[in-house]
Amino acid sequence: MTAEEEVLERIKVIISERKDEVGEVVEKDAAILTEDLSVSYHGRVAIEDISIKFRRNAITAIIGPSGCGKSTLLRSLNRMNDLIPGALVSGKVLFNGIDIYSRDVDPVYIRSRIGMVFQRPNPFPMSIFDNVAFGLRVNGFKLTKDELRKRVQEALVKAALWDEVKDRLDAHAYSLSGGQQQRLCIARALAVEPEVLLLDEPTVSLDPISTSKIERLLVALKHDYTIIIVTHNMQQAARVSDYTAVMMPDENLIGRLIEFGPTKEIFTSPKDSRTEAYISGRVS
Amino acid sequence: MGYLSSEQFLRSVKRRRAQDKLFMVVVLAATLVSTLALIVIFVTLSVESVSFFTRVSVIEFLTGTKWTVLFADKHFGVLPLLNATLMTSLIAIAVAGPAGIAAAVYLSEYASQRFRNFMKPVIETLSGVPTVVYGYFALYFVTPNFLRAFWEDLSIHNALAVGLMIGVLTLPIVVSISDDAMKAVPYDLRLAAYSLGSRKIDVVFRVVLPAALSGVVASIVLAFARAMGETMIAAIAGGFRPVLSFNLGESMQTMTSYLAQVATGDAPHGTIEYQSLFAVGLLLLVITATLNFIGLKVIRRWEIRY
Numbered sequence: 001m002t003a004e005e006e007v008l009e010r011i012k013v014i015i016s017e018r019k020d021e022v023g024e025v026v027e028k029d030a031a032i033l034t035e036d037l038s039v040s041y042h043g044r045v046a047i048e049d050i051s052i053k054f055r056r057n058a059i060t061a062i063i064g065p066s067g068c069g070k071s072t073l074l075r076s077l078n079r080m081n082d083l084i085p086g087a088l089v090s091g092k093v094l095f096n097g098i099d100i101y102s103r104d105v106d107p108v109y110i111r112s113r114i115g116m117v118f119q120r121p122n123p124f125p126m127s128i129f130d131n132v133a134f135g136l137r138v139n140g141f142k143l144t145k146d147e148l149r150k151r152v153q154e155a156l157v158k159a160a161l162w163d164e165v166k167d168r169l170d171a172h173a174y175s176l177s178g179g180q181q182q183r184l185c186i187a188r189a190l191a192v193e194p195e196v197l198l199l200d201e202p203t204v205s206l207d208p209i210s211t212s213k214i215e216r217l218l219v220a221l222k223h224d225y226t227i228i229i230v231t232h233n234m235q236q237a238a239r240v241s242d243y244t245a246v247m248m249p250d251e252n253l254i255g256r257l258i259e260f261g262p263t264k265e266i267f268t269s270p271k272d273s274r275t276e277a278y279i280s281g282r283v284s
Numbered sequence: 285m286g287y288l289s290s291e292q293f294l295r296s297v298k299r300r301r302a303q304d305k306l307f308m309v310v311v312l313a314a315t316l317v318s319t320l321a322l323i324v325i326f327v328t329l330s331v332e333s334v335s336f337f338t339r340v341s342v343i344e345f346l347t348g349t350k351w352t353v354l355f356a357d358k359h360f361g362v363l364p365l366l367n368a369t370l371m372t373s374l375i376a377i378a379v380a381g382p383a384g385i386a387a388a389v390y391l392s393e394y395a396s397q398r399f400r401n402f403m404k405p406v407i408e409t410l411s412g413v414p415t416v417v418y419g420y421f422a423l424y425f426v427t428p429n430f431l432r433a434f435w436e437d438l439s440i441h442n443a444l445a446v447g448l449m450i451g452v453l454t455l456p457i458v459v460s461i462s463d464d465a466m467k468a469v470p471y472d473l474r475l476a477a478y479s480l481g482s483r484k485i486d487v488v489f490r491v492v493l494p495a496a497l498s499g500v501v502a503s504i505v506l507a508f509a510r511a512m513g514e515t516m517i518a519a520i521a522g523g524f525r526p527v528l529s530f531n532l533g534e535s536m537q538t539m540t541s542y543l544a545q546v547a548t549g550d551a552p553h554g555t556i557e558y559q560s561l562f563a564v565g566l567l568l569l570v571i572t573a574t575l576n577f578i579g580l581k582v583i584r585r586w587e588i589r590y
Binding site for chain 2 (some may be wrong): 078083111112116125137139188189
């Protein structure tokens with residue numbers, strides 16, 4: 001067997017071990033959907049004509065080679081692209097039916113409803129407690145001390161970090177390991193009680209054990225949240241996601257969505273030959 | 285092109301090693317000169333101060349409230365000078381601190397890259413203005429045209445104008461170091477704050493400023509040390525009246541302006557007036573060196589944070 005065949009074989013085993021079945025995403029089940037979404041930076045088009053439905057209470061993985069615009073797509077879903085000078089978005093992003101780019105929508109509110117976790121763990125240089133409480137404080141939640149403690153605890157429990165930190169909530173966040181820091185960042189995002197969680201390659205800087213902890217955590221979280229994860233790791237997509245979107249740069253290096261559907265179908269019977277080539281590692 | 289023979293090779297190695305050594309000695313010497321200067325100054329001040337303190341007790345010097353060294357009835361309490369120095373320096377920091385931090389926040393968090401690149405050198409130029417210019421500006425413009433509009437019976441020499449001018453002088457220190465400290469806060473942290481639904485002002489006050497706090501504090505400490513050492517402005521616009529007073533509108537004398545007055549006068553070698561220079565100088569050196577040391581320590585702490 002060649003290395004490529006081995007990779008494919010491994011992914012097929014992962015897929016065959018998954019019992020759950022999912023159907024096509026219909027509009028009413030979508031927490032977020034995009035219509036002809038294009039993003040350019042200083043006039044250079046990064047992604048174009050992306051139309052995709054992200055199903056509520058499911059995990060959607062966005063995969064594709066470097067530079068295909070995965071992160072750009074993700075950042076346009078909670079208006080983090082607004083922070084990049086020269087970024088221009090066209091098309092629509094509907095969140096619960098509301099176009100988040102329409103004039104009367106406050107991006108700050110959108111970001112409090114659609115949380116985000118980044119590639120490298122980026123806890124604030126403050127205590128574990130204050131990290132989780134941060135979002136509650138800036139969003140002006142009027143909470144008593146006890147309520148705040150309770151919300152912080154709930155978020156840490158959801159992020160599967162509580163047992164490891166309950167005795168040292170006042171310790172500096174930087175005293176945690178990389179994997180713990182990333183779960184802290186997840187807890188921090190969950191504390192605001194968003195509906196959607198966006199994750200941009202959240203395990204890329206972590207060891208295998210931390211990675212698998214976070215993967216199991218995501219699967220557990222999908223019952224309460226809509227999860228969209230960008231990943232470079234095909235096996236990770238196969239393990240955790242219900243739906244997979246495959247992106248690929250075209251000849252002009254513009255990122256396009258080439259295939260989208262239930263993860264099982266994408267990995268076992270891709271319709272686009274480029275998908276198969278990418279999954280088996282022939283395109284990187 | 286042939287290869288070097290082993291003899292040639294060894295010779296070239298020896299020569300290169302010698303060059304390396306020589307260069308090391310030259311740069312080491314340069315390093316030592318600056319340190320040496322500080323040591324020589326410290327030793328000189330200490331030696332002359334010892335003769336001063338054989339004639340005046342340290343307790344009297346540090347706790348006395350009368351400084352009349354240049355008069356017939358001599359008292360050697362440094363408090364009037366120290367008080368004037370601290371008061372003018374505190375006024376300076378009251379100006380340079382808030383204004384400097386605010387400007388640093390603007391440059392680091394709000395200004396475009398182009399504007400920042402333009403403004404930083406402009407602000408830093410402020411500290412390149414000869415301080416004698418600030419001194420005359422305080423005496424002939426700030427006091428008569430500006431301060432007297434609010435405070436009619438303000439003395440022409442006064443602590444307020446001196447403090448304000450030193451504040452302008454030390455502003456670039458605060459802006460420059462604070463801005464660097466804020467820029468050093470990883471952009472990741474700002475993104476994290478935005479992704480949690482922060483507004484810009486939350487990002488500034490809850491993330492950037494706390495993370496840059498040690499740098500900001502260091503900038504204030506260093507500016508304070510610089511303010512205490514400022515001489516020309518105090519000598520020109522502050523007057524030479526060593527009285528212990530908390531009235532900002534009065535003429536007073538800072539430690540530095542006392543030094544300037546006596547050193548440019550004709551205190552004969554070996555007299556108590558002459559020796560008092562060194563005692564005051566030593567005290568000033570110890571205070572400012574300590575502040576600088578603390579400031580740099582705090583900066584170092586912030587640099588290794590991320």
